[in-house]
Amino acid sequence: MTLLAAAQADFPLHMPVIVAGGGACGLVAALAAHDAGAEVVVIERDPVPRGSTSMSLGAVCASGTADQRRLGVDDDADRFAADVMEKTRGTADPALARAVGQLSGEAIDWLREAHGVELSLDPNWPPAFGHSRMRMHVSPGRSGADLMDRLIAACDRAGIPIVTSATLESLFVEGKRVTGVRYARPDGSREDIGCGALILATCGFGGNHAMIAKHIPAMREARYFGWEGNQGDGILLGEAMGAALADMDAYQGLGLLAEPAGIDLNPRFLI
Structure with missing residues (x-):
């Protein structure tokens, strides 16, 4: 560099x-x-x-989307920011948390309406991991690889x-x-x-x-x-x-990785 x-x-x-x-x-x-x-x-x-x-579920948590309103989910930027601050025990930047809450829903709707990138609220994902509302938006293929393919196609069309x-x-x-x-x-x-x-x-x-x-x-x-x-x-x-x-010391620890196969286990399917 x-x-x-x-x-x-x-x-x-x-x-x-x-x-x-x-x-x-x-x-x-x-x-x-x-x-x-x-x-x-x-x-x-x-x-x-x-x-x-591409290695992820390809899901995006967003608040205030058209899909949430259509399914009767009462959510907004203030509630999103409050959830972030509670989950992080007040260590997150409150202005940044609110900005994500406010702009994430607009971004989902824009990608879908302006560029045909289908991201829909998944009602099968209940509020979890600190979220108090259903916010998980996924592409039809329900994978990160599918989401990447759709974003690449959108860039090609543009x-x-x-x-x-x-x-x-x-x-x-x-x-x-x-x-x-x-x-x-x-x-x-x-x-x-x-x-x-x-x-x-x-x-x-x-x-x-x-x-x-x-x-x-x-x-x-x-x-x-x-x-x-x-x-x-x-x-x-x-x-x-x-x-x-x-925040260079921040990381996401994943306690659900099966070794040596390297398979990420979904907590919803663990008994």
Whole structure:
């Protein structure tokens, strides 16, 4: 992860917005930038955009959605934020908790109505894990891989290019402003693209053992059950530019992983 002077760059291509990371976060960000009128490109390390979302249930907890209203679920941003604060024993950022509660429902409805990404409230999931209302929205395939396929298809319909097998390596900077990126190809070649704005959506650092040892030493010997491509690239680049870091010791412990098969057991089916 390196920073390069903008003066060194001779970009053959310039894009108003570059999104680094083709997981669910990055693809949704690309769709939002597109809808705001910007031309955008996504660069993704893997041959096929997948990431941690593809390993998950693909469910999204959201409040105030059209589906909740249709099914008579009384929910809003204040109740969502209150649940978060209670579950985290007051340690979460209250402003951030409320923002998620307010915007999550709008995001679900927008993805469904504007981009055909079907996410529906699952009435078979009762309130659990700190949620006081039914909030679990899932895609028809009920898997993270299905959700990723639908997001990729939405980007394709929107004409958003996704450059795969492209590992973000360096940023071109001028002061505190990013002017472009350099990414590496599997054959060792490198390509540069200029940009007006960069969105880092490269997920966390669970696959980076050195960062785990540094920031979460208690978990240095734990089994990582996530996407190995989560190497903390965006965090390292942001840190190199002087960005502040917070909550680096946070993690989600999963006590329902069957070893050595690596199967995630659903608590609803345990007797």
